[in-house]
Structure formats: structure tokens, C-alpha cells
Amino acid sequence: MPSLRRLRLVLWGAVAFALLFAVGLTAASLVERLAPRLPSVGEASVGGPFELTTEDGTRLSSASLAGRPFALYFGFTHCPDVCPTSMFEIAKVLEEVGPAAADLKVYFVTVDPARDTPDLLRDYTDSFDPRIVGLTGTEAEIAAVARAYRAFYRKVPTSGGDDYTMDHSTMIYLMDARGRFVTGLGHQEAHGSKVEKVRRLLAGAG
Amino acid sequence: MTFDRRSLLLAALVLPAAPAFAQDGIRAGDLAIGAPWTRATPAGSRVAGGYMTIRNTGSEPDALVGGSLSVAGRVEIHEMAMADGVMRMRELPQGLVIPPGGSVELRPGGFHVMFLDLAQPLRQGDRVTGTLRFRRAGEVRVDYTVQAMGAGPDGRPQGHGH
Numbered sequence: 011m012p013s014l015r016r017l018r019l020v021l022w023g024a025v026a027f028a029l030l031f032a033v034g035l036t037a038a039s040l041v042e043r044l045a046p047r048l049p050s051v052g053e054a055s056v057g058g059p060f061e062l063t064t065e066d067g068t069r070l071s072s073a074s075l076a077g078r079p080f081a082l083y084f085g086f087t088h089c090p091d092v093c094p095t096s097m098f099e100i101a102k103v104l105e106e107v108g109p110a111a112a113d114l115k116v117y118f119v120t121v122d123p124a125r126d127t128p129d130l131l132r133d134y135t136d137s138f139d140p141r142i143v144g145l146t147g148t149e150a151e152i153a154a155v156a157r158a159y160r161a162f163y164r165k166v167p168t169s170g171g172d173d174y175t176m177d178h179s180t181m182i183y184l185m186d187a188r189g190r191f192v193t194g195l196g197h198q199e200a201h202g203s204k205v206e207k208v209r210r211l212l213a214g215a216g
Numbered sequence: 217m218t219f220d221r222r223s224l225l226l227a228a229l230v231l232p233a234a235p236a237f238a239q240d241g242i243r244a245g246d247l248a249i250g251a252p253w254t255r256a257t258p259a260g261s262r263v264a265g266g267y268m269t270i271r272n273t274g275s276e277p278d279a280l281v282g283g284s285l286s287v288a289g290r291v292e293i294h295e296m297a298m299a300d301g302v303m304r305m306r307e308l309p310q311g312l313v314i315p316p317g318g319s320v321e322l323r324p325g326g327f328h329v330m331f332l333d334l335a336q337p338l339r340q341g342d343r344v345t346g347t348l349r350f351r352r353a354g355e356v357r358v359d360y361t362v363q364a365m366g367a368g369p370d371g372r373p374q375g376h377g378h
Contacts, residue, residue: 087258087261087262088262088263089261090263090264090265090328090331091265091296091325091328092296092303092325094258094365095324095366097258099366102366133258133259133260134260134261136259137258137259137365138258162302166304166305166306168292169292169309173332175294176305177303177304178302178303179301179302180298180301180302180303181301196301197298197301
């Protein structure tokens with residue numbers, strides 16, 4: 011019966027379509043799951059516009075940074091180990107890169123705006139290098155910039171009454187003159203590799 | 217020649233590790249505490265980490281449960297871990313266990329004594345006095361050497377020459 015055969019064909023076609031669809035869905039979710047949680051080199055969606063308060067109490071819009079590469083880090087001053095060593099190390103990197111890095115700003119965005127006032131941030135960042143500039147803002151502003159940069163931070167209570175510490179991303183983001191993410195400097199990355207990446211950023215080659 | 221090449225090599229291997237116990241070895245009951253150190257703090261920072269090696273030569277476990285520092289309001293025992301580029305820090309409310317016959321290293325990026333509410337910055341070259349409190353060995357006096365701000369796990373500047 012030709013009509014029954016046609017029906018069978020249509021049904022098999024539907025099964026094949028459903029199978030393909032399922033395979034596609036699985037593949038998509040796998041890709042999502044396997045994709046690194048941290049931004050990788052050249053990823054376009056890391057970064058974005060922000061407006062924050064500088065350590066001098068003035069407002070800084072990312073739009074005003076156009077035309078100049080910059081670096082950005084998420085940290086806090088009540089950080090015993092990773093933040094001071096990262097800032098100490100990036101200061102050494104800038105020193106080694108030399109005059110090419112004379113105007114490179116490293117923005118230290120606090121993930122603890124409740125405690126990190128502009129004054130405190132200025133004292134803190136100036137201990138390392140004048141090119142490191144503290145940025146703070148409202149909780150909402152900090153959350154927005156962290157989201158744009160896909161950075162993670164979270165408040166963790168400790169035993170001392172209402173005291174807390176922060177979990178946070180430790181990468182230094184290198185952004186090009188058009189505000190696009192170029193690459194990151196890892197906390198445990200070798201000094202020479204950091205120097206090389208900053209040199210490439212400033213040479214415009216990424 | 218008093219020194220042949222082999223003993224020179226041996227000396228070269230042993231010497232860098234030696235100060236940890238030889239110079240600042242502190243005994244407290246079954247515990248040996250090696251070379252406590254901390255880092256110079258940037259302006260405005262009111263926290264720092266204390267690092268050392270603690271060896272338990274006894275047959276019973278002990279635990280580091282607290283302590284004090286002359287210039288800190290409070291001291292806590294913490295563990296830090298880095299995963300996926302995220303630094304996570306946790307207090308160890310039950311303390312840090314030092315197993316019998318074993319040793320535990322407190323170092324940047326891992327276990328540390330957390331100094332909070334520092335009354336003044338720590339300056340490189342200073343020594344700061346404190347105590348460590350153990351469940352079995354009790355209260356022990358320790359002196360921390362203040363190393364450079366960028367000092368690595370071996371107490372020397374990190375990030376260079378690797």
C-alpha cells in the first residue's frame with residue numbers, strides 16, 4: 011500500500027530528525043560544559059563599559075580610556091597574600107617593560123567596596139606603583155563590572171563577629187586601545203611571560 | 217683538600233634548606249616549629265599571613281587552633297586554595313591538624329596564620345612577636361621575620377629567574 015509506505019517514510023524521517031536534534035543539543039551542552047570558565051585568549055565578550063569612582067574620588071568612565079591599552083584586576087585590601095603579591099609583581103613587570111609602559115594604567119577594582127574607601131585604595135595602590143589606580147563604586151557598580159569581565163567574587167564570613175573575607179578571581183586583564191580583552195596574566199604565571207605579554211599589548215600586537 | 221666535590225654538592229643541596237630548622241627552630245613538647253615569617257604589608261592593608269613549618273615528632277596528633285600577634289587585633293587559622301584562577305580562603309574553625317610523625321607547611325597559597333586588624337604596617341627586616349596555640353602543646357611564643365612584600369614560599373623574592 012503506497013500510502014502506508016509513505017507514512018512509514020515520513021515517520022522514519024521524523025525519527026531521524028529527532029535523533030539529529032538530540033545529538034545537536036547534547037553537543038551544544040557538552041561544548042558549554044567543557045568551555046573554560048575563565049576567559050581565554052581573544053574572547054570578544056570579556057570586558058565592557060563601566061563607570062566607577064577613582065581613588066581620588068572622581069568618576070571614571072571606561073569611554074575615557076579609548077585609545078590607550080590598560081590593565082584591570084579585581085582584589086581587595088584585606089587580602090593577605092594574592093592581592094599584594096600580584097600588585098608587587100605587576101609593578102616589577104611594568105618596571106622591566108620600561109618607558110613603553112610609562113602610561114599604562116593598572117586598575118585595581120575592589121570587590122569589597124564596603125571597606126575599601128577611595129583614600130584607603132590610594133594609600134594601598136601607591137605602595138606598589140603610581141600607575142596602579144584603585145577603583146571603587148556601589149555594590150551594583152562593582153557587580154556590573156565584574157559581570158562584564160566575567161570575574162568571580164563572593165563574601166565569606168569568618169568567626170570574628172561580622173568579619174568576612176572575599177573569594178575572588180586573580181587574573182590581571184590586559185585590554186587593548188579599543189577596550190577589547192587581549193589576554194590575562196595568571197597569578198602563578200612566570201615573570202618573563204607576563205613581561206612579554208605586556209610588551210605585546212603595548213606594541214599593539216596583542 | 218678537605219672538601220671534595222661530592223661534599224660540596226651535598227652542602228649546596230642541604231644549606232638552602234638548613235635555616236628552616238637550624239636558625240629559628242622552636243621546640244614545644246613534641247612540636248618543632250621552623251622559621252616563622254611574614255611579609256611586609258602595603259599601606260592601608262590591615263592583614264597579613266604568617267608562615268612556617270610545624271613538625272610533630274610525637275605519637276599523638278596535635279592541632280594549631282589559634283594564636284596572637286603583638287601588633288594584630290586578632291589571629292585566625294586559614295586555608296587558601298586556588299582553583300580556575302579563583303582564590304578561595306576559609307577559616308579552619310577546628311584548627312590545623314599536625315599528624316604524629318608528620319609535618320605541615322604553612323605557606324603562601326596554602327595554610328596560614330591570618331593576622332587581622334594590624335595596628336601598624338609590617339616592615340621588611342622587622343621581627344614581630346606572637347604566640348601559637350596548640351590543642352596539646354599549649355601556648356608557644358614565636359618570632360616572625362618580616363620578609364619583602366613579594367617574598368615567595370621560600371621567603372625570597374618570587375617571580376624572578378624562573
